[in-house]
Amino acid sequence: xxxxxxxxxxxxxxxxxxxxxxxxxxxxxxxxxxxxxxxxxxxxxxxxxxxxxxxxxxxxxxxxxxxxxxxxxxxxxxxxxxxxxxxxxxxxxxxxxxxxxxxxxxxxxxxxxxxxxxxxxxxxxxxxxxxxxxxxxxxxxxxxxxxxxxxxxxxxxxxxxxxxxxxxxxxxxxxxxxxxxxxxxxxxxxxxxxxxxxxxxxxxxxxxxxxxxxxxxxxxxxxxxxxxxxxxxxxxxxxxxxxxxxxxxxxxxxxxxxxxx
Amino acid sequence: xxxxxxxxxxxxxxxxxxxxxxxxxxxxxxxxxxxxxxxxxxxxxxxxxxxxxxxxxxxxxxxxxxxxxxxxxxxxxxxxxxxxxxxxxxxxxxxxxxxxxxxxxxxxxxxxxxxxxxxxxxxxxxxxxxxxxxxxxxxxxxxxxxxxxxxxxxxxxxxxxxxxxxxxxxxxxxxxxxxxxxxxxxxxxxxxxxxxxxxxxxxxxxxxxxxxxxxxxxxxxxxxxxxxxxxxxxxxxxxxxxxxxxxxxxxxxxxxxxxxxxxxxxxxxxxxxxxxxxxxxxxxxxxxxxxxxxxxxxxxxxxxxxxxxxxxxxxxxxxxxxxxxxxxxxxxxxxxxxxxxxxxxxxxxxxxxxxxxxxxxxxx
Numbered sequence: 001x002x003x004x005x006x007x008x009x010x011x012x013x014x015x016x017x018x019x020x021x022x023x024x025x026x027x028x029x030x031x032x033x034x035x036x037x038x039x040x041x042x043x044x045x046x047x048x049x050x051x052x053x054x055x056x057x058x059x060x061x062x063x064x065x066x067x068x069x070x071x072x073x074x075x076x077x078x079x080x081x082x083x084x085x086x087x088x089x090x091x092x093x094x095x096x097x098x099x100x101x102x103x104x105x106x107x108x109x110x111x112x113x114x115x116x117x118x119x120x121x122x123x124x125x126x127x128x129x130x131x132x133x134x135x136x137x138x139x140x141x142x143x144x145x146x147x148x149x150x151x152x153x154x155x156x157x158x159x160x161x162x163x164x165x166x167x168x169x170x171x172x173x174x175x176x177x178x179x180x181x182x183x184x185x186x187x188x189x190x191x192x193x194x195x196x197x198x199x200x201x202x203x204x205x206x207x208x209x210x211x212x213x214x215x216x217x218x219x220x221x222x223x224x225x226x227x228x229x230x231x232x233x234x235x236x237x238x239x240x241x242x243x244x245x246x247x248x249x250x251x252x253x254x255x256x257x258x259x260x261x
Numbered sequence: 262x263x264x265x266x267x268x269x270x271x272x273x274x275x276x277x278x279x280x281x282x283x284x285x286x287x288x289x290x291x292x293x294x295x296x297x298x299x300x301x302x303x304x305x306x307x308x309x310x311x312x313x314x315x316x317x318x319x320x321x322x323x324x325x326x327x328x329x330x331x332x333x334x335x336x337x338x339x340x341x342x343x344x345x346x347x348x349x350x351x352x353x354x355x356x357x358x359x360x361x362x363x364x365x366x367x368x369x370x371x372x373x374x375x376x377x378x379x380x381x382x383x384x385x386x387x388x389x390x391x392x393x394x395x396x397x398x399x400x401x402x403x404x405x406x407x408x409x410x411x412x413x414x415x416x417x418x419x420x421x422x423x424x425x426x427x428x429x430x431x432x433x434x435x436x437x438x439x440x441x442x443x444x445x446x447x448x449x450x451x452x453x454x455x456x457x458x459x460x461x462x463x464x465x466x467x468x469x470x471x472x473x474x475x476x477x478x479x480x481x482x483x484x485x486x487x488x489x490x491x492x493x494x495x496x497x498x499x500x501x502x503x504x505x506x507x508x509x510x511x512x513x514x515x516x517x518x519x520x521x522x523x524x525x526x527x528x529x530x531x532x533x534x535x536x537x538x539x540x541x542x543x544x545x546x547x548x549x550x551x552x553x554x555x556x557x558x559x560x561x562x563x564x565x566x567x568x569x570x571x572x573x574x575x576x577x578x579x580x581x582x583x584x585x586x587x588x589x590x591x592x593x594x595x596x597x598x599x600x601x602x603x604x605x606x607x608x609x610x611x612x613x614x615x616x617x618x619x620x621x622x623x624x625x
Binding site for chain 2 (some may be wrong): 169174225
């Protein structure tokens with residue numbers, strides 16, 4: 001898929017985020033080495049100080065857009081890249097930092113920074129796809145490196161990438177877990193969240209807290225109703241749903257209604 | 262010793278049976294307590310079977326307690342072994358040659374599965390029969406089926422309504438019933454079962470034991486019932502296609518497909534291709550289910566876009582279409598979809614309510 005039949009030029013960019021997702025790339029280990037046979041890492045500040053100005057074949061973008069400068073930069077990246085893939089829940093949904101979207105921005109800045117007047121950021125932390133056309137999205141906090149690797153392999157071999165967008169429950173049951181909600185009464189967001197993490201939390205006996213974001217056609221109303229039924233106070237339900245992907249469309253629309261009820 | 266006859270033994274004979282099966286080279290899979298849930302696991306020792314534990318089951322609720330009671334079945338069914346959740350189908354090489362994986366099919370004994378799960382295997386046989394899945398058939402050929410009749414059905418069981426339990430009548434190699442006070446009634450159901458059981462040196466069951474067995478069966482049958490019957494059920498359900506019941510359920514349903522996953526007969530799957538950088542690709546089959554949004558998505562559209570249509574399809578497949586496709590009901594009444602539904606939806610009530618709605622409409 002490279003322009004001249006040579007190596008594919010890959011760039012990795014970061015906006016408001018913790019770098020955890022791009023670190024997953026480095027954690028690929030041997031797989032990363034096999035990747036470099038096909039790929040030239042042209043821009044990846046976390047891994048190398050050598051930078052290539054582009055254009056790039058594939059750009060991976062981590063982090064949410066939260067300053068006016070971010071907006072300009074992400075548009076530049078789009079212009080300079082053939083395929084843009086957002087990686088991680090910040091880039092895909094706005095991330096944990098989108099919690100500020102639910103609050104008074106001025107108040108938040110005052111609480112966090114001693115000199116709020118020095119801060120030049122946007123009122124809301126938003127997904128990359130609010131600003132540019134994104135070709136593919138891989139969510140997760142952090143992304144699952146094998147899922148990311150799989151997506152990259154599909155892109156590099158010229159396929160249209162596909163990964164399942166069904167409930168985490170399915171992956172959880174395929175792994176052989178017993179439902180933690182049913183067998184232990186542990187509140188779990190798995191029934192509305194997307195698979196892809198390997199059902200990490202339920203495999204260790206805790207409930208899913210939704211860091212990969214909503215599945216396709218999620219039913220937050222039904223889940224909230226059920227969580228309340230099994231004894232979780234409404235405030236707790238809200239806290240859980242807000243957590244990682246409060247700014248994803250389905251969760252946000254639900255919360256806007258649910259919090260008022 | 263004869264097929265179908267009943268023989269009297271004690272609980273120690275179960276242990277001997279276990280050891281005979283092991284000594285005959287079978288890998289034994291049976292109930293085992295893992296993280297407070299009774300799973301179907303590889304067993305190495307008879308004492309791993311958690312006799313004396315009871316599983317409390319209700320819609321969306323499962324707990325195991327150590328109270329000297331009886332357990333039924335956990336989330337696992339024989340499907341996990343016959344039709345694994347994830348299976349490599351083949352690897353295709355860059356020169357387009359196809360490599361099939363080589364599987365070892367060990368002789369396997371399912372020890373102490375319940376009659377509903379035995380029935381589920383019979384239902385799956387109907388689906389995966391001659392033209393069905395090769396992997397399934399290979400596992401199936403190597404299965405020894407040892408069934409424990411259910412004296413105390415659980416809170417979500419309705420096998421008696423579906424005619425699949427709580428006692429097994431056919432399709433097993435050995436069935437046994439723990440009738441209380443340490444006594445066990447054994448019943449060989451195949452030549453192999455006769456052969457294995459004859460090693461135990463059992464004597465024919467006495468008349469009062471047979472009477473006790475009968476009364477236990479009658480009692481258990483009364484418990485494992487839903488509030489509907491099979492009489493005209495498919496026709497009635499089909500008349501209730503537009504029932505409000507499905508729409509109401511869709512407000513509670515999460516569309517998570519837990520029911521599909523734990524169902525001992527749900528066989529739907531997705532096929533995933535995993536390309537490698539060298540140009541080869543793996544093709545993998547994984548469990549999927551009709552509650553998945555993407556399951557009924559096809560080029561150019563979607564045939565069951567709303568959740569109520571997906572839920573309804575699941576019910577109708579189990580109770581209507583399956584009969585036409587494979588000649589049996591697709592549901593065996595094990596109640597797993599009820600227990601393991603995180604939303605606590607009770608299939609028995611759904612079917613009952615649709616039937617009632619149709620009947621009321623017809624009377625008008």
